[in-house]
Amino acid sequence: MLIELDDVCRTVGLVLGRHDPKPDDRIQADLGGESIDVLNIIVTLQQKYGISLDEADLVNVSTVRDLYHLALKRSDAPT
Amino acid sequence: MPRHELRTLIDLVEEQARQRPEQAAFYWEDQPVSYDALWRGVNRFAARLGQLGVVRGDRVLIGLPNGPDFFAAFYGAIRAGAIAVPAFPASGPERLAALARLCGATLLVVPGATSTVVDGVRTLTVADSDDCGSDGVFPDIDPYDIAFLQYTSGSTGMPKGVMLSHHGLLTNIRQLIAGMAITSSDCFVSWLPVYHDMGLILMTMVPFFLGAKLVLLPTSLANARPWLVAITRHRGTLTAAPDFAYRLALRYVRDPSVYDLTSLRVALNAAEPVRPTTLAGFEQAFGLHNVLIAGYGLAEATVGVCTWTPGVAPLVDARGVVSVGGAFNDVDIQILENDAPAAAGVVGDIVIQSPANTRGYFSDAAETAALFWRESYVRTGDLGYLDEDRHLFITGRRKNIIKHGGETIFPQEAEQITDSVPGVRRSAAVGIDAGGPEGEQLYVFAEVSKPAGLDERELQETVISVVQAIHAQLGIRPARVYLLKPRGIPLTHNGKTRHAELRDTYESGALRASGVILFPGY
Numbered sequence: 001m002l003i004e005l006d007d008v009c010r011t012v013g014l015v016l017g018r019h020d021p022k023p024d025d026r027i028q029a030d031l032g033g034e035s036i037d038v039l040n041i042i043v044t045l046q047q048k049y050g051i052s053l054d055e056a057d058l059v060n061v062s063t064v065r066d067l068y069h070l071a072l073k074r075s076d077a078p079t
Numbered sequence: 080m081p082r083h084e085l086r087t088l089i090d091l092v093e094e095q096a097r098q099r100p101e102q103a104a105f106y107w108e109d110q111p112v113s114y115d116a117l118w119r120g121v122n123r124f125a126a127r128l129g130q131l132g133v134v135r136g137d138r139v140l141i142g143l144p145n146g147p148d149f150f151a152a153f154y155g156a157i158r159a160g161a162i163a164v165p166a167f168p169a170s171g172p173e174r175l176a177a178l179a180r181l182c183g184a185t186l187l188v189v190p191g192a193t194s195t196v197v198d199g200v201r202t203l204t205v206a207d208s209d210d211c212g213s214d215g216v217f218p219d220i221d222p223y224d225i226a227f228l229q230y231t232s233g234s235t236g237m238p239k240g241v242m243l244s245h246h247g248l249l250t251n252i253r254q255l256i257a258g259m260a261i262t263s264s265d266c267f268v269s270w271l272p273v274y275h276d277m278g279l280i281l282m283t284m285v286p287f288f289l290g291a292k293l294v295l296l297p298t299s300l301a302n303a304r305p306w307l308v309a310i311t312r313h314r315g316t317l318t319a320a321p322d323f324a325y326r327l328a329l330r331y332v333r334d335p336s337v338y339d340l341t342s343l344r345v346a347l348n349a350a351e352p353v354r355p356t357t358l359a360g361f362e363q364a365f366g367l368h369n370v371l372i373a374g375y376g377l378a379e380a381t382v383g384v385c386t387w388t389p390g391v392a393p394l395v396d397a398r399g400v401v402s403v404g405g406a407f408n409d410v411d412i413q414i415l416e417n418d419a420p421a422a423a424g425v426v427g428d429i430v431i432q433s434p435a436n437t438r439g440y441f442s443d444a445a446e447t448a449a450l451f452w453r454e455s456y457v458r459t460g461d462l463g464y465l466d467e468d469r470h471l472f473i474t475g476r477r478k479n480i481i482k483h484g485g486e487t488i489f490p491q492e493a494e495q496i497t498d499s500v501p502g503v504r505r506s507a508a509v510g511i512d513a514g515g516p517e518g519e520q521l522y523v524f525a526e527v528s529k530p531a532g533l534d535e536r537e538l539q540e541t542v543i544s545v546v547q548a549i550h551a552q553l554g555i556r557p558a559r560v561y562l563l564k565p566r567g568i569p570l571t572h573n574g575k576t577r578h579a580e581l582r583d584t585y586e587s588g589a590l591r592a593s594g595v596i597l598f599p600g601y
Contacts, residue, residue, distance in 0.1 A: 010539065013539075013543065014539060014542050014543065014546070014560070014599065015546070015556065015558075015559075016546065016556065017542075017543050017544075017545075017546025017547040017550055017556060018543065019540075019543060034169070034555075034556075035299060035302055036483075036484045036517060036520075036555075037556055039327075039515065039516065039517040040517060040520060040556070040558040040559070042515075043513050043515050043517065043558065044558075044559065044601070047601045048599075048601040056330070056331055056332075056333050058331075059304075059331075
């Protein structure tokens with residue numbers, strides 16, 4: 001499945017109960033996500049895009065755009 | 080005053096402030112907060128409550144996160160003669176208003192002046208007491224007075240306030256100390272929420288009782304790093320967390336050798352089912368040996384009922400169930416089959432008798448009556464068995480309780496909220512463990528009233544409304560909300576939701592294959 005930024009935004013919005021999060025919104029600071037919500041976003045993206053994300057990468061994820069880049073990187077990675 | 084003569088929580092803090100005023104009661108953000116400072120803060124806040132007309136037995140709702148203010152408010156409320164009612168600080172106004180109504184609180188302590196406004200409830204901050212004196216005169220407290228109410232999920236969707244007395248708390252503090260051989264030389268490291276029983280009683284009252292070192296951290300469910308750093312830096316000997324937190328630490332940490340956790344004597348694993356793989360994996364990664372121990376407890380017995388013995392290899396049965404150990408001092412555990420005691424090895428309802436047992440739920444005679452077996456045993460709602468040596472094994476739950484990040488949620492709570500969202504005709508909430516580090520999570524399945532003509536945008540809006548409603552009232556978000564066609568939820572002949580079947584068909588993919596899931600497509 002093609003990974004698009006606005007689709008990642010929508011998916012994050014569904015988990016957090018937010019209308020139209022913006023790419024540069026910080027998931028925790030701006031969108032009010034708890035750390036457990038971040039994990040659930042990761043699980044959702046993995047299932048939606050059929051990719052595998054390493055929780056250790058999350059340390060560098062702050063905004064929705066960061067998540068998008070992480071997902072892109074993983075979808076390109078050889079499995 | 081020797082420790083065995085302490086009769087109330089106030090005695091406890093006052094005595095430490097008298098005996099060791101300069102010693103740190105706890106470290107917060109690496110700064111020590113002395114017992115003297117703690118005690119003065121408690122008295123100032125109590126004085127402020129007195130000015131506001133608080134009298135003995137009044138309930139004061141405390142919506143504060145981990146930090147020094149929590150202790151000033153909590154012990155200050157009790158000092159003023161009131162009953163403290165800790166609440167999840169991220170609770171939305173609706174949840175706080177519901178709690179305030181249930182316990183009849185007219186005061187809510189909030190972190191900042193701009194915080195939540197709840198109808199009919201006056202809000203105040205700990206800073207509001209800065210100008211108050213710390214030498215006021217306060218009501219005498221009886222050891223059998225209620226110190227605080229621990230609200231837990233109720234099976235009917237209404238939270239229940241477990242009444243915890245000073246006597247029960249001090250009894251359980253002593254049981255915990257004996258059960259885990261805790262001493263004043265232990266160093267506690269905790270990020271557990273102080274507004275919840277394990278974080279509050281085991282991880283703050285026990286070190287206060289002993290005058291042991293406590294390093295308190297902000298609550299963090301998913302970021303293990305500050306926790307592991309604090310254990311390493313302070314040479315922590317005692318910590319506690321639910322299983323998922325240890326699993327998470329294992330996943331997060333690429334190089335365990337960065338941390339040195341070998342100072343740990345006890346790492347309690349409780350509040351969630353304990354996985355043998357977590358015990359083995361964590362100990363292997365960090366070079367520990369019989370430090371991670373399984374424990375069991377419930378608010379109705381104050382908090383702790385039993386733990387495995389530190390330093391002894393864990394006991395795991397043939398089905399992979401980890402024993403949570405034998406009963407603490409003066410605690411009797413019985414297993415009931417058809418409401419009568421069962422033989423060793425037989426799985427049944429776990430009931431607990433303890434001098435730390437609650438007298439019941441605040442202002443809820445019906446739930447209180449249903450709580451007890453033979454008057455003195457509390458029904459835990461959990462299923463398990465005792466082996467020949469009276470080691471307890473927890474095998475399941477009587478009710479479809481959902482454990483979401485260490486919080487207990489009854490399906491009915493989430494379902495009532497979801498059913499009130501426009502466009503939803505019926506809903507079912509189940510706990511799903513997708514196999515990741517987050518562990519069991521709340522999943523909500525909602526049948527929509529009129530699926531015909533709903534476009535993608537409207538489906539999204541419905542999901543967002545469900546998430547918002549649950550977050551506003553329960554303070555957590557479901558991991559996933561699925562919208563189903565009408566009659567997509569499996570029911571019994573008399574119309575009750577078949578939660579187990581729904582979970583099984585979802586996990587096997589049969590629910591998706593049957594075409595009842597409208598949204599989302601993953």
